[in-house]
Amino acid sequence: MRSVSSESPGAYRSEERDVVLSARNISKSFPGGVVALDGVSLDLYAGEILALLGENGSGKSTLVKILYGVYVPDAGEIYLKERGGLRRVNINSPIDAMSRGIVMVSQIPQLVDKLTITENISLTLASLRLHGVKIYTSTSRIAKIIEREFEKIGVKIDPNERVYNLTYTQKQLVEILRAIIVNARVLLIDEALTYLPLLEKQRFYQVLTTLKREGRSVVLVTHKISEAVEISDRIAVLRAGKLVGVVNTRETTPDYVRAVMFGEERVKVVDRGVVQSTRVFSDVRVLIRDLYVEDDYGREAVRGVNLAVHAGEVVGIAGVTGNGQRELLEAVVGLREIKSGEVYVDGINVKRAGIRGVRELGVGFVPDRLLEQGVSLEESIVENIAVAIAKRGLSIPWRLIEKLSSDLVNAFQIVVPGVKTPIKHLSGGNLLKVVIARELENAKRAFVAYNPTRTLDEVSAIHVRRRIREKATNEGVAVLLASEDLDEILVISDTVYVMNSGRLYGPLSPQTPREEIEKLMVM
Numbered sequence: 001m002r003s004v005s006s007e008s009p010g011a012y013r014s015e016e017r018d019v020v021l022s023a024r025n026i027s028k029s030f031p032g033g034v035v036a037l038d039g040v041s042l043d044l045y046a047g048e049i050l051a052l053l054g055e056n057g058s059g060k061s062t063l064v065k066i067l068y069g070v071y072v073p074d075a076g077e078i079y080l081k082e083r084g085g086l087r088r089v090n091i092n093s094p095i096d097a098m099s100r101g102i103v104m105v106s107q108i109p110q111l112v113d114k115l116t117i118t119e120n121i122s123l124t125l126a127s128l129r130l131h132g133v134k135i136y137t138s139t140s141r142i143a144k145i146i147e148r149e150f151e152k153i154g155v156k157i158d159p160n161e162r163v164y165n166l167t168y169t170q171k172q173l174v175e176i177l178r179a180i181i182v183n184a185r186v187l188l189i190d191e192a193l194t195y196l197p198l199l200e201k202q203r204f205y206q207v208l209t210t211l212k213r214e215g216r217s218v219v220l221v222t223h224k225i226s227e228a229v230e231i232s233d234r235i236a237v238l239r240a241g242k243l244v245g246v247v248n249t250r251e252t253t254p255d256y257v258r259a260v261m262f263g264e265e266r267v268k269v270v271d272r273g274v275v276q277s278t279r280v281f282s283d284v285r286v287l288i289r290d291l292y293v294e295d296d297y298g299r300e301a302v303r304g305v306n307l308a309v310h311a312g313e314v315v316g317i318a319g320v321t322g323n324g325q326r327e328l329l330e331a332v333v334g335l336r337e338i339k340s341g342e343v344y345v346d347g348i349n350v351k352r353a354g355i356r357g358v359r360e361l362g363v364g365f366v367p368d369r370l371l372e373q374g375v376s377l378e379e380s381i382v383e384n385i386a387v388a389i390a391k392r393g394l395s396i397p398w399r400l401i402e403k404l405s406s407d408l409v410n411a412f413q414i415v416v417p418g419v420k421t422p423i424k425h426l427s428g429g430n431l432l433k434v435v436i437a438r439e440l441e442n443a444k445r446a447f448v449a450y451n452p453t454r455t456l457d458e459v460s461a462i463h464v465r466r467r468i469r470e471k472a473t474n475e476g477v478a479v480l481l482a483s484e485d486l487d488e489i490l491v492i493s494d495t496v497y498v499m500n501s502g503r504l505y506g507p508l509s510p511q512t513p514r515e516e517i518e519k520l521m522v523m
Contacts, residue, residue, distance in 0.1 A: 018046040019079075020217050021067070021102070021186055022086055026076035028062055030425040033417035036062040037073070038241040044186065046081075049208060049218040051228035051249070054238035055261055055457040056429025057415035060221050063238070064188045067219075068104045069097040081185075098124070099131045101185035103178070105192045107454075109171035113164040113297075118143045120163060121178050128182060135182070142181075149177050153207050164297055168321030168484075169200045176207060187211065190221045191455065200320070200522070205231050223429075223457040225254050225261075237261055240415075262459050281310035281494070285478030286332065286446050291341035293324075293331045301327040303502035305341075309446070309478040314469065316493030317482040317504070320521055324502040325482035326368045329450050332480065333365045334358040335373065346445055359388075362444025366435055366452050374435045377424040381405055381416065381434055384423055388442040408437040413463060428455040436464055440471055447471060449481040453488060465492045486517060 021044040028037040037059045044050055054060040065071045067078065069091040079086040080100060091097050094104070111120050122142055125135050146159040155173055163171065172192055179187050193204050208218055208231060222228055228235050229249060237245045237260045245260045286309040293302035301324040309315045319325050330336035332343050334355040343350050350358050359365070367373040375384050382405045386398070405419040412433045416426060423431060432455050440447060447468065453461035469492060472479045482499070483489050489496055490510050497506035498520040505520050 018081075019043045019086060020046045020081040022079040023063065023067065024077045024079065026063065026066060026073045026078075028059075028066065028071060028073050032421040032425050034421065034425045035241050036427070037066075037238075039076070040238070040241070040243045042236055042243060042246070044217050044219060045234075046217055047212050047215045048233040049212055049220055049231055051232035051235045052219055052221045052238065053223070053225065053228055053235060053257065053261055055223075056433070056455070056460050057240070057427040058238040058261075058457075059241040059427075060238050061190060061428060064104065064190055064219060064221055067091065067097070067186075068102060068188055069093045069095075095127050095131050098182055098184070099128055099133045101183060102188065103182060103184040103186070104188040104190060105172065105175040105179065107191040109163075109168070109175055111163045111171055111174060114162065116160050116162050117146060117157065117166075117174055118159045120174070121146065121181055124178055124182065145181055146177065149180055153177075153210065154203075169203075172204070173207070176204075176211075180211070185216055187216065187218045188221070189218060191223070193220075193222070193227065201227075223455070223461075225257050225458065228257070229254055258458070261457070281313045283311045284308045285311045285346055286448075286480055287342075287344040288328075288332065289342045289344075291328070291331065291343065292339040293327045293336055294339055295324075295327055300339075301502050302331065305502075305504045307480075307497070307504060309480050311476040311478055312472050313494050314472050314479040314481070314492055315495045315497065316489035316510075317480075317497045317499050318486050318489045318517055318521060319482065319484065319499035321484055323499050325499050326450055328499070329365075329448050329480070329482055330367070332358075333363060333448055335365075335367070359442065362442070362446070364388075364439030364441075364443030364447045364449075366432075366439050366449035368450040370432060370435060375423050375431065378422060380422055381409065381414075381419045381426075384434060385438045385441075388438050404441070408434075408441065412437045412467070413460065429457065429460060432456065433460065433464065436467075440467060443471060443477050444475075446478040446480065449479075451483050451485070452481055453483075453485070461488070468492065486514065486521075490514070490517075 023040060023042045026037050026040045029035045040063060052060045062071060066073050072092065077088050078091060080089045089100065091100065118139055122139055128135055143159040150157055157170055193201055211218065220232060232249045235247050235249055235252065235257055236243060237257065239261065288305055288307040291302055291305040292300060295301035305328060317325055327336055331338050334350060334353050334357060338351050345358065345361050345363060348361065371377065382402055385405045385408065386401045402419060409416060409419055414430050414433045416430060423434065436452060452468065453464050456464060468479055471477045493510050496508040496510055496512065497504050498517060500520060500523060508517065
């Protein structure tokens with residue numbers, strides 16, 4: 001890769017392809033000795049889709065957050081194409097990035113649910129105007145532009161629709177639409193396509209291809225190698241904070257990319273996969289009867305669900321985000337009020353037990369809203385793991401908890417300087433692994449989880465699924481999980497259900513043709 005002249009922070013020209021964004025020798029560390037990036041240099045070309053891959057803790061999310069102004073690098077420079085060539089820029093905030101034509105679309109839509117699509121986009125435009133960007137102001141004009149741009153990509157959504165009425169896919173389309181309206185030259189897409197069904201994902205691919213033809217550039221952060229190979233022009237791989245390879249997608253193979261990401265030894269984990277159970281299940285551990293639950297806006301999110309999970313059984317619920325899966329699981333563990341119906345754990349009615357009462361029965365829970373309900377960001381790994389012990393009403397033997405924490409860190413391959421590192425300094429994937437490790441340890445009767453491998457790389461995901469399977473098989477724990485990753489549901493589950501518009505469809509076999517399950521997901 002080319003080096004950048006250190007003589008001046010001014011312009012320089014590429015002798016090769018048309019570079020629109022260039023990161024030069026970017027380094028970033030966090031307190032506690034966490035080195036996220038170590039001298040990373042990477043170019044983004046005009047009209048290309050660049051896939052950014054890496055295992056958990058490799059630094060990929062940190063890099064795009066630096067490009068978007070969420071983080072400031074400790075060292076290094078960012079160059080952006082302007083008149084006369086590439087010029088060094090300082091990006092100090094997301095609004096600063098957007099004013100320069102860089103927009104991020106993240107896995108969790110950054111929209112205000114109670115506002116309409118037009119109002120959400122108007123808020124962004126108002127912020128840009130305050131930042132000195134000359135941009136249109138009329139809401140009626142904005143609504144017309146929204147209609148026009150939606151029509152271009154073959155989407156029919158009323159600009160006056162409130163965001164909380166949109167599906168997850170529609171919200172992500174609104175995010176991309178917002179990027180188009182603010183005239184983004186660079187889109188940073190951070191794991192935003194991971195859990196979409198195949199047909200929905202293909203629609204996004206068409207949108208990204210259209211943007212590429214218009215000369216816009218995309219950085220697609222993903223942990224799915226198949227996704228990177230299918231849609232990208234080039235693939236860049238980060239490993240332990242360093243850039244270890246950049247390849248043209250047409251000139252490589254998934255196996256080669258996997259080997260660069262993980263190394264030969266860790267790749268062997270992929271080959272072993274997850275072994276499904278062949279047991280006949282008997283005792284019911286979790287029983288749900290005619291359950292009705294409302295969402296945060298008082299709408300019926302769960303409609304008459306009946307479900308039984310047996311000891312040692314893994315029950316997987318497939319579905320697109322926003323179809324009631326989150327509300328169902330939160331009701332089961334006592335985090336959400338039940339409108340009507342019953343929930344039993346080992347024959348005990350837990351309808352009014354609350355989260356503490358359910359956990360004291362030996363139920364582990366991995367929530368959807370991990371930062372709100374799963375961890376205390378300011379506390380260390382040890383303190384976060386101790387919470388599970390404290391909730392069982394025991395005194396906390398700190399020496400024993402430190403030993404347990406170290407064992408869990410090793411068992412789940414969590415990349416961290418030490419167990420006393422504050423949770424907030426971990427990558428998203430390593431943070432999730434801490435929660436899974438803690439909750440599997442706490443699960444004596446049941447383990448309930450929402451998207452348990454949502455931010456994990458391929459090898460880590462397989463490792464976690466294997467741990468969940470072992471917990472069910474070896475200890476007779478009932479496992480109930482929901483995931484938007486259909487591959488995950490089919491790989492790990494003994495019994496499959498689909499949740500759509502608050503209703504549960506099934507039971508189905510994991511051998512049910514994928515097309516049939518996806519039809520139920522989007523019907």
